Amino acid sequence: RKEVEQDPGPFNVPEGATVAFNCTYSNSASQSFFWYRQDCRKEPKLLMSVYSSGNEDGRFTAQLNRASQYISLLIRDSKLSDSATYLCVVTPSGGYQKVTFGTGTKLQVIP
Amino acid sequence: SQTIHQWPATLVQPVGSPLSLECTVEGTSNPNLYWYRQAAGRGLQLLFYSVGIGQISSEVPQNLSASRPQDRQFILSSKKLLLSDSGFYLCAWGSGGAGGGNEQFFGPGTRLTVL
Numbered sequence: 001r002k003e004v005e006q007d008p009g010p011f012n013v014p015e016g017a018t019v020a021f022n023c024t025y026s027n028s029a030s031q032s033f034f035w036y037r038q039d040c041r042k043e044p045k046l047l048m049s050v051y052s053s054g055n056e057d058g059r060f061t062a063q064l065n066r067a068s069q070y071i072s073l074l075i076r077d078s079k080l081s082d083s084a085t086y087l088c089v090v091t092p093s094g095g096y097q098k099v100t101f102g103t104g105t106k107l108q109v110i111p
Numbered sequence: 112s113q114t115i116h117q118w119p120a121t122l123v124q125p126v127g128s129p130l131s132l133e134c135t136v137e138g139t140s141n142p143n144l145y146w147y148r149q150a151a152g153r154g155l156q157l158l159f160y161s162v163g164i165g166q167i168s169s170e171v172p173q174n175l176s177a178s179r180p181q182d183r184q185f186i187l188s189s190k191k192l193l194l195s196d197s198g199f200y201l202c203a204w205g206s207g208g209a210g211g212g213n214e215q216f217f218g219p220g221t222r223l224t225v226l
Contacts, residue, residue: 032213043201043217044155087155091213099205099213101147103154 001026004090006102014110017078021105023088024070032091033064033071037084038104044087047073078109113138117202117218124225130175130189132221134202137183142204144185145215146177149199161185197225 006023013019025033033050048055050062050071061074071088085104092100114137124130136142146158157170159177167177174193178186185202199222205215 034214041199041222043220046214046216049214089215099215101155 003027003092003100004088004102006086006088006105008103008105010106010108012108012110013078015078015080017109018074018076019078019107020072020074021086021088021107022070022072023090023102023105024068025088025090025100026069027090027092028066028069030069030090030092032099033062034089034099035060035062035071035073036087036089036101038087039084044101047086075107078107080109080111083107083109113204113216115202115204115216115218117200117221119221120219122221122223124192124223126194126225127191130187130192130196130223132187132200132202132223134185134187134218135183136185136204139183139204139206141182142206143213144179145203145205146185146187147201147203149201151198155201158187192225194225197223199223 004025011019035047036044037047038044048057048062050064052064054063059076063072085106087104088102089099116135143162145160147155148158149155159167159169161167161179164179175189199220201220202218203215205213
């Protein structure tokens with residue numbers, strides 16, 4: 001089983017729709033979790049951290065489910081500019097200098 | 112604020128030629144530094160990371176090497192490039208720290224094509 005797994009998509013959604021991505025991780029002792037956004041041929045950029053209590057930033061909501069070992073990202077009222085690949089990131093315990101990136105979920109918001 | 116620079120942005124090299132990619136960070140001290148490679152349509156592969164000057168950890172055995180001659184400088188090198196070395200090379204920095212919170216911030220990347 002991969003350390004971090006994501007559905008590669010693509011998720012094709014109309015403008016204004018709500019879309020959710022999940023990311024599963026295998027190491028139950030993982031400590032920190034993040035979502036990154038990567039535009040085509042660009043570097044990944046930190047979107048948001050994922051806290052145990054869940055967190056929200058505007059139209060974006062991230063949640064952590066430790067019991068089932070997954071994190072989620074919910075995007076409400078999708079915009080064309082949200083089209084990108086979304087990478088989930090997990091920091092394993094004992095290796096705080098390193099993180100593990102998922103391969104990403106591609107989102108295409110359609111007019 | 113912190114910034115991270117990488118150069119060159121694009122590079123085309125023949126098989127068997129040497130490689131040197133440079134990354135520098137500004138606005139922070141003693142960062143953790145990372146080199147990643149992303150092949151076309153693939154995920155990020157961690158190549159090297161460094162927690163201090165002269166301290167390099169290799170994640171994947173291959174014909175690449177890394178060095179950290181200064182606190183905020185990280186260099187990726189190869190003596191002889193292979194076709195399989197083509198990809199998008201990304202340098203990143205993180206503040207590290209025990210207990211997690213290890214966000215990483217990426218440079219703009221170098222797109223390498225080996226012919």
